[in-house]
Amino acid sequence: MTQTTDALTSSNKSGSALVDDLASQIRDRIMTGEIPIGAQLRQAELASNFGVSRTPIREALRQLQTGGLIEVLPHRGAVVRVPAPWEVRESYEVRAELEALAAARAVSRITRAQIDDLRGANKEMFDTSAAAAQDPASDTPAHQQNNDLFHTLISSISGNARLTKTIDDINTTFPRNVSAQLVVTDARHREENFQEHERIIDALAAGDTAQAAKEMREHVIKAGEQLAHWYEQRSSTVFHG
Amino acid sequence: MTQTTDALTSSNKSGSALVDDLASQIRDRIMTGEIPIGAQLRQAELASNFGVSRTPIREALRQLQTGGLIEVLPHRGAVVRVPAPWEVRESYEVRAELEALAAARAVSRITRAQIDDLRGANKEMFDTSAAAAQDPASDTPAHQQNNDLFHTLISSISGNARLTKTIDDINTTFPRNVSAQLVVTDARHREENFQEHERIIDALAAGDTAQAAKEMREHVIKAGEQLAHWYEQRSSTVFHG
DNA sequence: CACTCCTCTCTTGGATCCAATCGTAAGCAT
């Protein structure tokens, strides 16, 4: 539709990373909202978009299917899943537990420098989202990345790769350009988000395992509630057919 | 190789569940050990085995790849992943947390009848694995299924589908015919396993949330330790080339 | 005798072809 992006250009290095690249790119397009919730993914269209044949596209779609991001109906093609609010709450309850574990594990491993990194990332996220609120034209996905960075950092500090992967699996189930929007549009949400992050960092810095876990758990649950609420209001209207 | 299983026979009902069926069947063969750790999965062989062409096989393999059960190397085919012991420990730490959450959630939802079901499943598992220890000829995967059933029941009682799925994702990463073997071969392990399950049930019955979570967490960690230990001893020898 | 390079083969990867299926809509009958 837009133009032939020529998937081969990007990372042509190691043989058949092509399928994984395709899956990654399609996932990104869904995450950023470029491909909206409920949209149909026609293989032929994607194929011509990326300048490849349908074969690797089909395999990429299978990957996204097992990830739970899209739904493949028998002979009717694939659609971007429209998460039900209760699904979001369920998933974020799991994610809360996992991130709490990550925070708890991080307490005994985090360094002074990493604490500074966290504070920097949090501040940066606050600033960029505030800037995006002022000037909607600068709608870079920077604040989204910075928001994620905070959580990504902690989960990586936890030193458990499986934990990181599991959290990521949950996150990549829901198109989350949405949650970034929340932080941008609503100043109160932005402020609360910042403060919650700060409290988590404080607990980490103080070496208070239980507190770090508790703050993180509550923070994630709250974020999940907001995301669920967003879907509740818009889920019936967003998907175009 | 063995014979053309004719994948179409099983569940030919709804259009293209074929790929999912194939993935499921291949996964089962890996889980049961019919396809051993480290074995190569040649597409042509699988295709003729199941009586289909390579195309759906390739898509099925992609699903297993994202699940993490197999590893697909660029032009060298797919192999069943040989989990490193530290991966097992990491994963089981995550699983322990998740199952602890499941147990905690189950406390307020479990019914008297379900408690009886749990006790029945536990007893049955103990008996079948004891029987398998006496008579290795009756090496049905029954004890394996009963072992899983205990955990599956609790996770389903927890009433969080995402939680159940996440736990299952972790479990289906490791071929686990192994862990069943442990319970069968070693009488002490079998007895301990039974007792640990009983303590979990007791906590559930008593409505003691913290205790249920704690017992479950320790139980899973212990199981993970045993599984990791098994891999530690055999990982270098099992895979055939 | 060892090392390098070349070729040959085996397997995977991408493209293409044809069959199967779903949705739609036109046509027919009541």
Next chain:
DNA sequence: ATGCTTACGATTGGATCCAAGAGAGGAGTG
């Protein structure tokens, strides 16, 4: 006019074809 049937268009699903990469083995040379 409404309901049912049927035919067509569009899209996916499976099979097949050809190209490309990786490994093994052998020949040739230092």
